[in-house]
Amino acid sequence: MxxxxxxxxxxxxxxxxxxxxxxxxxxxxxxxxATAVAAAAAAPDHSAFDKLLKKHVNSKGQVNYKGFKADEKEFNQYLALLSKNAPAASWNKQEQMAYWINAYNAYTIRLILDHYPVQSIKDIGSKIKIPFVTTPWAAKFFSIGGKKMSLDEIEHGNLRKNYNDPRIHFALVCASVSCPSLRNEAYTAAKLDSQLDDQGRDFVNNPTKNKISKSSAQLSKYFDWYKSDWNENGQSVVKWVNKYSTTKLDANAKIDFLDYNWNLNEQ
Missing domain, CATH: 1.10.1220 (Arc Repressor Mutant)
Incomplete structure (x- = not known):
């Protein structure tokens, strides 16, 4: 009616x-x-996650999953905070991005803990891996704002789709040796720009993830998988590498890509 x-x-x-x-x-x-609405829509505090990361992630970005397991109560309280406080239009871009990056990394840790001990994140779920369908990243195992979600939705449906900042690839951590190092602090709106640049320098100059000389480079698969992101807005893989690398590539440098190590990024 x-x-x-x-x-x-x-x-x-x-x-x-x-x-x-x-x-x-x-x-x-x-x-x-709008007082009550504004109060409810405030971005959550990530200090609880920050405390856990400082305690259980070392300077190399390796994770003490047993430690997270021991502090599961505090960790689950942080995940509940994320679940109940989905990003609002009133948040600024930095608040939204920091939220989604922290959520991706925190729920990846949760996924590992749910199946721990495990040698690789790729051992989780169906033995037949169909991209965006049966991989661990496609599993809808958590809720945000009452909506069931997957890690793929955070990365591709939110961060890549809405923010146009390839530096997210330096920050999202897939619990594997070859992915970027997990930062041992939470991302925050106030420090996001400097944190992403710092992640870029750390990732590009890590010889286990990228091997760079002036005339050639063996780069992480990230620079191949997400080539369309690196090439947007007049940029290129070489330009992005040179933004952070201490060794600068020639414009016509020979580029190859390293095999990816999916073993767990455990201490």
Whole structure:
């Protein structure tokens, strides 16, 4: 049945009557109509995750999963905070990106803990891996804002789709030896730009992930898999590498890609 339309003066009169019945000053409602909404929409504090990362991730980005298991209560409380506080349009870009990056990394750790001990994230789930269908990253094993989600949705449906910043590939960690090192601090809106650049320098100059000389390079598969991202806006793989590498590649340098090590990034 169609909802009846109330004239403006009738709606105002009913609102004033309701406020009076509830002992709520009409002036207060008029002056602060969005206070409760704004408070509910505030970006969550990532300090609980920051504390766990500092405790259980070493300077090389290797993870003490047994330690996370021991602190599972605190970890699950942080995941519950993420689950109940989905990004809102009122958040700025840095708040949204920091949220999604932390969520990706935290839920990846949760996925490993759910199947621990495991030698590789690729051992989780169906033995037949169909991209975006049966891989661990396609599994909808957590909820955000009441919606069941997967790691793929965070990476491809949110971060890559909405923010146009290839540096996310230096920050998202797939629990494997060849992926970027897990940062032993949480991402925050205030430090996000410097954190992403620092991750870029760490990843590109790590000789176990990229081997770079002036005339040639053996690069991480990330630079192959996400080539379309690196080539956007007049950029290129070589330009991105040279932005962070201490050894600069020639424009016509020979590029090959290293095999990917999917073993668990465990201490």
């Amino acid at each position: 169609k909802r009846p339309h109330l004239p403006a003066h009738t709606f105002l009169a009913l609102s004033m009557a309701a406020c009076a019945a509830l002992a709520v000053p009409v002036a207060a409602v008029a002056a602060h109509p």
